Amino acid sequence: METTLPDDNLPSPPSPLRLRLDAQALADNWRALDRMSGAARAGAAVKADAYGLGVAQVAPALAAAGCRDWFVAHWQEVAELLRHVPADQVAVLHGPINDADVAFAKASGVRPVLNSLAQVARWRAGGGGACHVMVDTGMSRLGLPPAELADPALDGLAIDMVMSHLASADEDTTQNAAQLALFAQARAALPGRRYSLANSAGIALGADFHADLTRPGLALYGGIPRREFATTIRQTAYPEAAVIQVRQLQAGDRIGYNATHVADRPIRAGVIALGYADGYLRCWSGKGRFLFGGKELPVLGRISMDLTIVDLTMAPDCGEGDWLTAAYDPVAASAASGLSQYELFTLLGRRFARFI
Ligand SMILES: *Cc1c(COP(=O)(O)O)cnc(C)c1O
Numbered sequence: 001m002e003t004t005l006p007d008d009n010l011p012s013p014p015s016p017l018r019l020r021l022d023a024q025a026l027a028d029n030w031r032a033l034d035r036m037s038g039a040a041r042a043g044a045a046v047k048a049d050a051y052g053l054g055v056a057q058v059a060p061a062l063a064a065a066g067c068r069d070w071f072v073a074h075w076q077e078v079a080e081l082l083r084h085v086p087a088d089q090v091a092v093l094h095g096p097i098n099d100a101d102v103a104f105a106k107a108s109g110v111r112p113v114l115n116s117l118a119q120v121a122r123w124r125a126g127g128g129g130a131c132h133v134m135v136d137t138g139m140s141r142l143g144l145p146p147a148e149l150a151d152p153a154l155d156g157l158a159i160d161m162v163m164s165h166l167a168s169a170d171e172d173t174t175q176n177a178a179q180l181a182l183f184a185q186a187r188a189a190l191p192g193r194r195y196s197l198a199n200s201a202g203i204a205l206g207a208d209f210h211a212d213l214t215r216p217g218l219a220l221y222g223g224i225p226r227r228e229f230a231t232t233i234r235q236t237a238y239p240e241a242a243v244i245q246v247r248q249l250q251a252g253d254r255i256g257y258n259a260t261h262v263a264d265r266p267i268r269a270g271v272i273a274l275g276y277a278d279g280y281l282r283c284w285s286g287k288g289r290f291l292f293g294g295k296e297l298p299v300l301g302r303i304s305m306d307l308t309i310v311d312l313t314m315a316p317d318c319g320e321g322d323w324l325t326a327a328y329d330p331v332a333a334s335a336a337s338g339l340s341q342y343e344l345f346t347l348l349g350r351r352f353a354r355f356i
Contacts, residue, residue: 016242016273019352021057025234027065032232033216036203040210043069045217052346054354059084075101095119102126115142132161137182139167149189162192169201170225204228223330223341239326241274256301268312275306279347283337289327292318
């Protein structure tokens with residue numbers, strides 16, 4: 001028997017799971033953050049596949065809005081990003097952890113963020129060139145400690161950007177001013193073409209924190225890390241799942257794994273093609289909400305790996321093949337699920353067809 005392998009000659013049918021991205025909201029969010037950054041420009045943190053939303057969709061939308069600076073975490077995230085933006089605009093936050101990373105940086109033209117004297121030495125041994133330097137101003141994560149900034153190994157380094165990262169910018173805490181003070185020392189110690197400190201939340205801390213370039217991530221995607229963003233930043237991501245079966249339940253019918261929900265009345269239930277393998281975690285069991293035609297429809301029972309059961313009683317016109325949209329406003333969804341706004345985005349799995 002002849003078979004056709006699933007390749008270009010046999011494209012997969014359309015996914016019953018899709019992630020709708022609002023290109024206008026993405027562009028508007030970047031412009032709002034760029035404006036709020038005052039004299040500084042806003043870049044974009046697009047690590048982890050643009051926080052799970054899809055860098056192939058997000059990067060072109062932000063580039064069209066005017067974004068020219070891009071941050072990924074892993075070297076392995078560069079290739080996809082370079083399909084959409086120029087290499088000299090791309091910074092790799094984890095820096096070169098081995099010679100293969102250095103070789104890749106040199107060959108591709110993207111810029112490493114050097115996080116330690118060891119990375120500085122590795123970069124210079126590989127030929128050096130334009131780079132960024134991360135300074136740890138008090139979160140004990142990546143970056144050179146202030147005490148090492150006078151090290152002669154840094155002399156003559158071609159530093160494009162001196163960076164640091166705020167640990168608690170989403171809170172009003174003295175840690176922000178403490179980090180700013182250490183960053184001022186780093187600026188005095190290290191000659192860079194540009195300086196960059198603020199993430200999304202840091203943009204709201206005022207002009208002192210803006211330096212030359214801000215690095216928003218969360219707020220680009222619709223997250224609200226501080227109330228200052230509540231009126232300007234808009235939701236960009238709408239997870240949608242198709243109803244693949246409708247069934248009429250009677251009072252007493254058990255619903256889902258371990259029968260955590262038992263029908264207390266006749267229920268018209270829809271089974272949708274979304275589960276915890278897609279990042280719709282079990283914390284949504286009995287708690288999630290889906291939207292259809294202006295109606296809010298509750299999740300019944302446990303979330304399965306690939307399936308979720310929804311009460312369609314309030315939406316009698318909703319049937320098999322129709323699409324339900326998850327209630328996924330970042331602030332409300334975070335409060336309802338206990339997940340952080342960051343997790344809500346980055347969890348969204350590979351089975352979503354991302355479209356804009
Ligand atoms: C992830 C990240 C950002 C973006 O942070 P948000 O809180 O999402 O705005 C900025 N800078 C660095 C170094 C990061 O790792």
